[in-house]
Amino acid sequence: MADLDALPQQWPTDDFTRIPYRLFRDEAVYRREQQRLFAGPHWNYLCIEAELPAPGDFLVSYVGERQVVVQRTEDGEITAFLNSCAHRGAQLVRCLRGNATSHTCAYHQWCFGTHGELIGVPQQRGVKGAGGMPKDFDKQSHGLRMLRVESYKGLIFATFSEEAPSIYDYLGPSIRPEIDRIFDRPVKVLGYYRQLVPANWKLYLENVKDPYHAGLLHLFHVTFGIYRPTMSGRVTMDSTKGHSILRTADIGEENAEVTSVYAGIDKYREDYRLNDPSLFDVAPDYDDRVTNMIMTIFPNLMLGQVANTFQTRHVRPKGLREFELYWTYLGFEGEDAEATEGKLRQSNFIGPAGYISLEDGEAGRLVQIGVDRRDPEDCSIVQMGGRGPIEDQDTLATEVALRGFWKHYAEAMDMPAAGIAT
Amino acid sequence: MSVAAIPADRRLAVEALLDDYVQALDGDRLEDWPELFLEDGLYKVVSRENVALGLPAPLVYYYSRGMMRDRVTAIRDALTFEPLYIRHLVSGPRISGGDGAWNARSNFAIFQTSEEGRTRRYAVGEYCDRIVDTRQGLRFAERIVTLDSFAVYNLIAVPL
Numbered sequence: 359m360a361d362l363d364a365l366p367q368q369w370p371t372d373d374f375t376r377i378p379y380r381l382f383r384d385e386a387v388y389r390r391e392q393q394r395l396f397a398g399p400h401w402n403y404l405c406i407e408a409e410l411p412a413p414g415d416f417l418v419s420y421v422g423e424r425q426v427v428v429q430r431t432e433d434g435e436i437t438a439f440l441n442s443c444a445h446r447g448a449q450l451v452r453c454l455r456g457n458a459t460s461h462t463c464a465y466h467q468w469c470f471g472t473h474g475e476l477i478g479v480p481q482q483r484g485v486k487g488a489g490g491m492p493k494d495f496d497k498q499s500h501g502l503r504m505l506r507v508e509s510y511k512g513l514i515f516a517t518f519s520e521e522a523p524s525i526y527d528y529l530g531p532s533i534r535p536e537i538d539r540i541f542d543r544p545v546k547v548l549g550y551y552r553q554l555v556p557a558n559w560k561l562y563l564e565n566v567k568d569p570y571h572a573g574l575l576h577l578f579h580v581t582f583g584i585y586r587p588t589m590s591g592r593v594t595m596d597s598t599k600g601h602s603i604l605r606t607a608d609i610g611e612e613n614a615e616v617t618s619v620y621a622g623i624d625k626y627r628e629d630y631r632l633n634d635p636s637l638f639d640v641a642p643d644y645d646d647r648v649t650n651m652i653m654t655i656f657p658n659l660m661l662g663q664v665a666n667t668f669q670t671r672h673v674r675p676k677g678l679r680e681f682e683l684y685w686t687y688l689g690f691e692g693e694d695a696e697a698t699e700g701k702l703r704q705s706n707f708i709g710p711a712g713y714i715s716l717e718d719g720e721a722g723r724l725v726q727i728g729v730d731r732r733d734p735e736d737c738s739i740v741q742m743g744g745r746g747p748i749e750d751q752d753t754l755a756t757e758v759a760l761r762g763f764w765k766h767y768a769e770a771m772d773m774p775a776a777g778i779a780t
Numbered sequence: 781m782s783v784a785a786i787p788a789d790r791r792l793a794v795e796a797l798l799d800d801y802v803q804a805l806d807g808d809r810l811e812d813w814p815e816l817f818l819e820d821g822l823y824k825v826v827s828r829e830n831v832a833l834g835l836p837a838p839l840v841y842y843y844s845r846g847m848m849r850d851r852v853t854a855i856r857d858a859l860t861f862e863p864l865y866i867r868h869l870v871s872g873p874r875i876s877g878g879d880g881a882w883n884a885r886s887n888f889a890i891f892q893t894s895e896e897g898r899t900r901r902y903a904v905g906e907y908c909d910r911i912v913d914t915r916q917g918l919r920f921a922e923r924i925v926t927l928d929s930f931a932v933y934n935l936i937a938v939p940l
Contacts, residue, residue: 455833549830549837552931577858630857633846682931687837702841711825711839711936717860719935 369768369775374761375745376737379729382558387771388678394771395657396422396675399522401508401515403659403672404428404438406686408512408545414457414472420674421516426505427451428514431472432459438516439474440503450502474502510534511541513661513670529655530596536603536653539644540661540668544691548701551685551709557722559658559673559681560767565718566652566660566671567759569593569604570742573619575721578713579664580620581630587619589649591754599748600656600766602759607647637707640666640700643690654759656766664714667704679726683719685709740764786875786882794875794882794911797918802868805938810855813939814848818912821845822922825940827930828905839927839936851939861937865893870907880913881921890940892933903940904928 370376381387396402404419405428416429418441427450428438443450443463450463450470460477462469469478476497484490505516508525515525522528529537555562565571573580573587580586586606594603632638643666651663660671672684685708689701708715743756748765751758768774797816804812817823825840842848871887890903905928910921925940 547835549827549833549835551827551837551839552829553935554931554933556934575860578854581858630853633849634844636844637847698836702836702838703843705837705839705841706847709837709839710932710934713854713859716935716937720861723862723934 369773370737371745372775373745373748374764374768374775375739375741377740377760377764379732379736379738380734382561382726382729383678385678388558388675390771391657391675392422392424395767396424397518398770399517399519400657400770401517401522401525401528401655402657403655403670404507404514404516406512406545406547406670406688407436407509407514408691409547409686410436410514412457414459415455416451416458417455418451418453420672421505421518423675423677425449426516427461428507428516429472436507436509436514437473438505438507439470440505442503443468444470444476444500444502445479470502474504476500476502511537512545513537513541529601530598532594532596533601533603533653533655536594536605536651537661539646540651540663545668545688546691548687548689548698549705551683551687553683553685553710553715553719554676555681555683555719555722556679557681557726558679559675561722561725562673562681562683562718563654563658563660563763564760565721566662567602567604567654567763568757569606569754569759570757571721572650573754575717576714579707587754589754591752593743593751593753593756593759595748595750595759595762598656598766598769599762600770602654602762604650604652604754604759605648606650606754608649637703638665640704641697642666643668643697654763656763657770664707665704666700667708669708683710786878790878790882791875793918794884795873797911797920798870798873798884798886798907798909801920801923802870806867810852810938814845814852817845817848817920817923818914819845821848821920822924823848823920823939824922825925825927825936828926828928829930831926839930839932840925840939848939855937859937861935863895866902866938867891867893873909882909882911884909884911888940900933902929902933905940 402421405417409417410430413430413432413434416427419426419428425441426438427441431437441449441451445466445468448463448465450461460469460471467480471477479491482491505518507514507516510525510529569591589606589608591606649665653661658673662669662671668688670686674682674684676682689698707713710716740757740760743751743758748758748762801816823842824838826838830837869889873884873886875882875884877883886907888905888907891899892902893899906926908924911918912921
């Protein structure tokens with residue numbers, strides 16, 4: 359870890375307007391993230407409660423790189439455990455989803471209950487009077503590695519840490535109201551998408567905290583009015599600056615204004631018309647004219663609304679230079695067939711093939727390969743929206759939420775910049 | 781109806797349509813791709829995971845030739861993605877039906893090759909087609925693409 363000791367001096371500015379590229383390419387940084395972020399006092403998204411409706415329902419999720427099983431117990435409680443047998447470490451649960459009130463390891467048939475308790479050890483007292491476990495073997499002290507689990511509005515989070523505050527306080531008063539807005543009615547899962555992006559996982563967090571790129575990389579949704587830099591926009595952060603909300607609303611701005619913003623950008627085509635615009639012809643779920651809402655919860659959850667689509671996007675690190683973006687596409691319980699059909703049509707905006715989000719995979723790839731060829735001490739420039747204090751802003755021409763992420767990241771990784779107030 | 785009951789010329793016509801589809805994509809003649817469908821044709825990509833779970837969300841869902849043309853325009857003019865050569869390997873189809881409408885199923889593997897000549901296995905799955913006879917020849921009424929490799933490598937830009 360010697361090379362890491364040098365890192366605190368490698369933030370060239372104390373207001374996080376320069377981000378060292380080695381944070382995306384250094385194995386030591388990656389290992390430290392697994393300890394400090396994913397095993398530290400932070401809450402990690404696992405799934406939504408609607409995925410576990412019945413007692414015994416379980417599914418596999420991830421905390422950092424570590425696979426965990428999250429489960430509804432016989433009593434309706436939610437528990438989670440590291441997916442590794444207490445005996446010799448084998449993977450315990452072998453399928454991604456199912457229903458069971460106990461789990462038996464394939465290797466030696468050790469059996470565990472939904473609270474991780476060790477229920478049965480075959481041949482504990484030996485066979486024909488010989489062998490077996492020592493007489494003082496105590497099943498109670500050989501349960502599974504359990505995680506703390508809490509949920510907010512049906513979003514289930516877990517942590518390996520006893521020090522993390524409650525999830526309610528972790529989300530805080532700036533973030534909770536937006537979750538309340540989306541989850542004002544019961545949700546159901548419409549499907550999953552998986553996208554394996556050849557980039558460091560933090561590049562995706564940077565991407566979704568960055569409204570500056572949205573109107574420049576994603577010409578499709580500029581052209582069709584889902585997102586324009588001239589729209590009413592706001593970037594909100596919590597007190598740690600680690601979580602953020604980007605919100606854009608359609609205020610019926612003048613087309614001439616949009617055209618002037620795009621003067622000289624030949625990718626923007628004012629004359630572009632769809633042959634079949636019916637995928638825009640869907641009644642909105644909310645009457646607040648919000649066309650785009652991107653929330654990120656530190657360290658690695660994104661919760662998003664693009665037009666009528668709502669999804670959680672779980673950024674699952676798979677090594678230094680790859681992550682799986684695991685999308686859970688949500689509809690509302692009780693919505694009529696027409697509303698669901700509208701969401702299926704608008705699935706064309708999202709997921710690995712979506713008009714908008716396919717380009718975010720490409721952005722990650724391009725940045726990773728570019729950064730890998732730079733000198734170790736090189737940095738990115740993050741100062742759209744200004745230098746200095748990291749505060750909420752009423753513009754979309756800003757990168758301030760990236761600076762907020764890096765500030766909280768630096769604190770969580772114990773590599774603060776000199777002079778930063780924590 | 782058994783496979784043997786389909787007249788040889790009709791079987792060849794179905795196979796020619798399936799081949800035209802591959803040639804349009806592998807040959808970068810994307811503009812030809814929507815024309816292989818009916819005006820209200822259906823092109824849908826679904827993940828095998830969602831199918832197994834009975835969940836409806838598609839990866840791609842175009843229910844008109846117009847939407848397919850829009851995709852081609854976006855690929856040509858708007859979308860940012862890695863320039864790649866693509867190559868389909870498609871198994872011999874299992875064809876059933878007759879009287880101007882056929883069902884065809886075939887397996888596919890799609891390889892991507894970078895500009896510097898590195899090839900990777902990109903996608904594996906099954907085509908499930910409904911094909912009808914029109915005055916212009918055979919067309920897809922629907923093509924459902926079931927993706928076994930639903931952990932998609934980076935992105936899907938060009939149709940599968």
